[in-house]
Structure formats: structure tokens, C-alpha cells
Amino acid sequence: MGWWKARLVFPLPAHYQAPAPSLLQELFGGLFAAVFPSGCLLCQQELAEPGGASICRACWEGIQPWVGPSCERCGLPFTTWRALDSVDSLCGFCRQGEQEFDVARNYGLYVGNLRKAILQLKFRGRERLGYRLGALLGRAFEALPEPDSAIVTPVPLHPSRRRQRGFDQAELLARGLVRRLRKEDRLHGVQLAEGSLRRIRATVPQVGLSASERRENVRGVFSVGRPEQVRNRTVVVIHDVMTTGATLSACAAALKQAGAARVLALSLARATPQFPDSG
Numbered sequence: 001m002g003w004w005k006a007r008l009v010f011p012l013p014a015h016y017q018a019p020a021p022s023l024l025q026e027l028f029g030g031l032f033a034a035v036f037p038s039g040c041l042l043c044q045q046e047l048a049e050p051g052g053a054s055i056c057r058a059c060w061e062g063i064q065p066w067v068g069p070s071c072e073r074c075g076l077p078f079t080t081w082r083a084l085d086s087v088d089s090l091c092g093f094c095r096q097g098e099q100e101f102d103v104a105r106n107y108g109l110y111v112g113n114l115r116k117a118i119l120q121l122k123f124r125g126r127e128r129l130g131y132r133l134g135a136l137l138g139r140a141f142e143a144l145p146e147p148d149s150a151i152v153t154p155v156p157l158h159p160s161r162r163r164q165r166g167f168d169q170a171e172l173l174a175r176g177l178v179r180r181l182r183k184e185d186r187l188h189g190v191q192l193a194e195g196s197l198r199r200i201r202a203t204v205p206q207v208g209l210s211a212s213e214r215r216e217n218v219r220g221v222f223s224v225g226r227p228e229q230v231r232n233r234t235v236v237v238i239h240d241v242m243t244t245g246a247t248l249s250a251c252a253a254a255l256k257q258a259g260a261a262r263v264l265a266l267s268l269a270r271a272t273p274q275f276p277d278s279g
């Protein structure tokens, strides 16, 4: 039995939901922040550049890409370079042919400061942080095979969840990525299409579910709003945290059914029990 059959349990409680802030709370919070500038979101130390980024320079520099060996197809980080000696250098999931996307890449491991930053983004809705983290995807984007002229689309939240949160973290990441590509004149025909994928059914959170339960949980959950937008195109799906790839596979299945030629997946972080978060 491989590790992917084990139950995947991460430190966030299974049904954790941040309370939705009321307008009044947000307004008050905004005023409070203007009068008493808050510290770094990750280490709480006072920020040297008030009004600038909400993560201090030291914490930001602690967010690093994964540069070690990884699965050729889904980007799963390997603990040793020896895994790459095999003929196809694929992980267990990809060997079993369980992934519906063509290729997936991730920026870094879901540990340390990257994990903390994603949790801040997910539960506190930091727009600027979303754009800044999305910009990190630029390099991983270029590591995808032939990403030129691709349609970039985020993994959507269910409309009820989006309303509750007031934002969609993958949407912010996708915008951050496209902004970065545009700023550096590297767009090469890439288009952002935010509403391309729709989540047509609400699901229980994937946290705490086994790999097969995850797959079952998201089966048939996504649909494509405008199939003509993706037909015969390369689509890059943006996700915050990839674990087994079940969500991205479900997105890819819907896109391919709608006629997409290729589906590439890009996640900010990859969670794997082989690289647990040390806190």
C-alpha cells in the first residue's frame, strides 16, 4: 500500500470555516488598520514599509520554489533524485493513469511560510496578497509545455461559498499571474477567462478524505460555461493547493468534454505527506 492510499490529514480542522466578516466589521477593520498599521501577516513583526506588502521581507524570502526532483507529469516532489532514474519518472498516481490533466506544475511545497501565506489568503481574503502570490506562478507557468495562447482559468468555488467569503482565492492567483506576464511582456496570447469553469454542486472539504474519496467527492462537480471559449484550445487551470490532483482532474475532465485540446494545471503549492509541514 502506497502513501497515496493512506488518509491525507493536514493540520487544518476538517470543517474549519472563517466567519464571514460583515460590512461594518470590514469598514471598522479598515479604519483600525489605517490608524494602527498592523504587523507582518506571518510573523507579526512591525512592517518596515507601512502601506506596502503585508508580509515582511524576511518572511517573503522564506517563500521558495521547489527545485528538487519531481514527477514529470504532475510535478509531485520526490524525496530523492533516484526516483528520476526510472524510465518514465512518474509518481504512483500518474503511473496508474488517474490524472485527467495533461501536465501539472506547482510553485512550491505546502509547508512553512508558503502554507501560512495561503491560509491568510484563503481565510482572510487579502486581495493584494493574492496578486502577489499569483505573480509567483510566472516561472512555473513558463515551465508548462507550450503555454502560449492558453486560456487561463481558476478552479472556481461554489457560488454559495464564494458569496460567503466574498472572494475566490484561485481567481486572485490567476489575476496575479496574468498581471505579471503582462507586466513582463510575456503574455504571448494568453487570455484570462475567469468564469470558464463553474462548480455546479457544493462539496464537503477535501481535507481528511482518502485519495479515492477525494476523487468521488468532486466527480461531476464542474461544468464549462461557454464551451466555444475552450474548444480546441490549451487551458491552464489555476489552483491554490494541489494534494492528490482530484479537483484538478475533475476540472480537466469537464474541460476536455467541452472540447479543450489540452489541460495544464498550475498550483501555488503541492501538499504531500512526504514533506509534512514542520509548523
Ligand SMILES: [Zn+2]
Binding pocket: 040, 041, 042, 043, 044, 045, 055, 056, 057, 058, 059, 060
Ligand atoms: Zn514576517
Ligand SMILES: [Zn+2]
Binding pocket: 071, 072, 073, 074, 075, 076, 090, 091, 092, 093, 094, 095
Ligand atoms: Zn505524478
